[in-house]
Amino acid sequence: xxxxxxxxxxxxxxxxxxxxxxxxxxxxxxxxxxxxxxxxxxxxxxxxxxxxxxxxxxxxxxxxxxxxxxxxxxxxxxxxxxxxxxxxxxxxxxxxxxxxxxxxxxxxxxxxxxxxxxxxxxxxxxxxxxxxxxxxxxxxxxxxxxxxxxxxxxxxxxxxxxxxxxxxxxxxxxxxxxxxxxxxxxxxxxxxxxxxxxxxxxxxxxxxxxxxxxxxxxxxxxxxxxxxxxxxxxxxxxxxxxxxxxxxxxxxxxxxxxxxxxxxxxxxxxxxxxxxxxxxxxxxxxxxxxxxxxxxxxxxxxxxxxxxxxxxxxxxxxx
Amino acid sequence: xxxxxxxxxxxxxxxxxxxxxxxxxxxxxxxxxxxxxxxxxxxxxxxxxxxxxxxxxxxxxxxxxxxxxxxxxxxxxxxxxxxxxxxxxxxxxxxxxxxxxxxxxxxxxxxxxxxxxxxxxxxxxxxxxxxxxxxxxxxxxxxxxxxxxxxxxxxxxxxxxxxxxxxxxxxxxxxxxxxxxxxxxxxxxxxxxxxxxxxxxxxxxxxxxxxxxxxxxxxxxxxxxxxxxxxxxxxxxxxxxxxxxxxxxxxxxxxxxxxxxxxxxxxxxxxxxxxxxxxxxxxxxxxxxxxxxxxxxxxxxxxxxxxxxxxxxxxxxxx
Numbered sequence: 150x151x152x153x154x155x156x157x158x159x160x161x162x163x164x165x166x167x168x169x170x171x172x173x174x175x176x177x178x179x180x181x182x183x184x185x186x187x188x189x190x191x192x193x194x195x196x197x198x199x200x201x202x203x204x205x206x207x208x209x210x211x212x213x214x215x216x217x218x219x220x221x222x223x224x225x226x227x228x229x230x231x232x233x234x235x236x237x238x239x240x241x242x243x244x245x246x247x248x249x250x251x252x253x254x255x256x257x258x259x260x261x262x263x264x265x266x267x268x269x270x271x272x273x274x275x276x277x278x279x280x281x282x283x284x285x286x287x288x289x290x291x292x293x294x295x296x297x298x299x300x301x302x303x304x305x306x307x308x309x310x311x312x313x314x315x316x317x318x319x320x321x322x323x324x325x326x327x328x329x330x331x332x333x334x335x336x337x338x339x340x341x342x343x344x345x346x347x348x349x350x351x352x353x354x355x356x357x358x359x360x361x362x363x364x365x366x367x368x369x370x371x372x373x374x375x376x377x378x379x380x381x382x383x384x385x386x387x388x389x390x391x392x393x394x395x396x397x398x399x400x401x402x403x404x405x406x407x408x409x410x411x412x413x414x415x416x417x418x419x420x421x422x423x424x425x426x427x428x429x430x431x432x433x434x435x436x437x438x439x440x441x442x443x444x445x446x447x448x449x450x451x452x453x454x455x456x457x458x459x460x461x462x463x464x465x466x467x468x
Numbered sequence: 469x470x471x472x473x474x475x476x477x478x479x480x481x482x483x484x485x486x487x488x489x490x491x492x493x494x495x496x497x498x499x500x501x502x503x504x505x506x507x508x509x510x511x512x513x514x515x516x517x518x519x520x521x522x523x524x525x526x527x528x529x530x531x532x533x534x535x536x537x538x539x540x541x542x543x544x545x546x547x548x549x550x551x552x553x554x555x556x557x558x559x560x561x562x563x564x565x566x567x568x569x570x571x572x573x574x575x576x577x578x579x580x581x582x583x584x585x586x587x588x589x590x591x592x593x594x595x596x597x598x599x600x601x602x603x604x605x606x607x608x609x610x611x612x613x614x615x616x617x618x619x620x621x622x623x624x625x626x627x628x629x630x631x632x633x634x635x636x637x638x639x640x641x642x643x644x645x646x647x648x649x650x651x652x653x654x655x656x657x658x659x660x661x662x663x664x665x666x667x668x669x670x671x672x673x674x675x676x677x678x679x680x681x682x683x684x685x686x687x688x689x690x691x692x693x694x695x696x697x698x699x700x701x702x703x704x705x706x707x708x709x710x711x712x713x714x715x716x717x718x719x720x721x722x723x724x725x726x727x728x729x730x731x732x733x734x735x736x737x738x739x740x741x742x743x744x745x746x747x748x749x750x751x752x753x754x755x756x757x758x759x760x761x762x763x764x765x766x767x768x769x770x771x772x773x774x775x776x777x778x779x780x781x782x783x784x785x786x787x
Contacts (some may be wrong), residue, residue: 196591235512270515
């Protein structure tokens with residue numbers, strides 16, 4: 150017996166909403182931002198084979214679909230409020246939906262982010278989430294604020310998600326424990342919400358690393374009208390990644406994608422406050438370079454020698 | 469030469485935003501509701517073959533993708549503000565994108581609704597729009613407010629979109645002018661924004677007809693804890709539809725779907741104000757029945773005889 154559309158919404162996705170005046174089940178969801186706050190909105194669409202593998206556990210997919218959206222709020226320093234979910238499914242698969250909803254709603258609960266509406270339809274598997282947060286007016290972290298002389302930082306570690314993808318692709322092999330560690334980075338990224346909030350008033354610019362460090366940093370540099378020097382050997386990476394040849398280390402950290410860490414800039418006089426923000430959020434924070442007035446992105450190694458950028462950023466319309 | 473993802477966003481979808489503090493091109497869009505206003509949010513996903521035919525003109529598809537979302541704002545009595553667009557495309561097709569963006573943005577401009585962000589990716593064609601409006605706190609039109617004794621109304625005409633679909637399916641044939649008229653109803657629905665605003669403080673409940681009158685009215689009745697009597701021969705329909713056998717007329721008006729008209733309830737003492745709201749919005753408004761305390765939906769013909777409901781509502785997971 151198959152569930153119809155309305156039963157499906159009711160069974161898996163209707164929850165009591167507390168923040169929203171009206172949640173799933175009317176034409177619109179209704180809610181309000183607090184006085185003095187701006188709404189921060191981001192929308193991400195996930196497609197099978199491009200953003201996730203068909204073999205991913207449904208609960209992990211539910212987690213990741215929301216995590217990549219929350220990561221955009223983190224990069225703006227916004228506090229999560231609510232989200233909508235639009236879902237195209239080839240068929241009603243209750244095992245899939247049960248797992249997907251569990252993973253999705255567990256992460257939503259962890260960040261106080263309420264499901265307030267959405268849409269379900271039949272079609273090739275596609276997950277589109279739009280997330281809403283709030284940030285005090287004028288205090289959002291933007292891509293456009295980096296200043297010459299700023300330090301350049303990244304949260305957490307880079308490259309494990311790409312490493313896992315290369316194992317799935319058969320380009321590399323890892324033993325079981327190592328593979329599980331990097332697979333978790335790929336399938337269960339943790340949006341850096343608390344850290345993003347801590348960076349308000351401290352960072353001059355921020356972006357989350359979704360398409361690879363070089364590409365995403367490039368957006369900051371273009372928007373800010375500045376350049377940067379990045380110390381490629383300083384990029385934070387796991388022991389698993391460190392055990393691999395240098396080429397893989399650089400490929401995965403510089404142009405891996407799917408990291409969902411925050412890259413941000415802050416003036417040198419804020420270095421101690423940046424370190425403190427990392428401690429508060431229980432997150433490793435690494436200085437990886439600095440911002441220059443001269444445009445362009447220069448990569449240097451531990452000995453100060455130039456590294457040629459042959460890595461490229463991820464583009465959804467390039468192979 | 470194919471456009472990459474970022475070029476594509478820039479070329480077709482970047483516009484100067486006036487309402488939003490920050491539009492396409494940062495991690496989040498930022499904007500604020502006016503004091504005393506609630507945010508109204510709705511999200512709809514359109515899939516090829518289910519919500520539109522592969523042969524539809526791109527400009528009409530762009531129009532419709534936004535129209536179905538604006539229709540949800542209309543049903544809440546909300547004023548459009550902004551929207552996000554997430555788009556999965558099999559390939560970068562500039563002819564398609566140019567037409568799609570033109571149709572989409574023309575309707576957006578007509579309603580002062582700004583594109584503030586989104587996502588593009590490679591995948592089976594899928595269009596997911598999330599739309600934002602604002603409504604004075606507590607004044608949104610809900611599904612839950614219908615009262616026994618209320619009159620039941622519908623805007624515009626019902627059934628032409630379904631009739632067009634049946635022609636595409638080969639179940640019916642129409643001559644050229646008649647077909648173009650109903651095809652336009654299917655492909656270029658007009659969201660009833662002005663009328664929805666005029667119904668604030670007047671209608672006790674409202675919903676837009678997307679899955680068919682009976683099914684959508686059913687949501688209102690369940691949410692409001694009431695029943696209704698609908699006069700099937702009073703349902704407003706085009707001359708094209710009136711020329712067809714009674715079975716088709718009833719099928720298309722009662723359970724056609726894709727109408728995007730407003731079904732709403734109002735107490736009899738507001739009848740003159742309802743008529744005036746229709747005149748102001750230059751929209752035909754028809755009383756099609758009344759709300760009863762007794763639950764259930766009763767269909768009657770022009771002679772007061774019961775009509776058996778064998779029509780069914782549209783469900784995206786039923787054939």
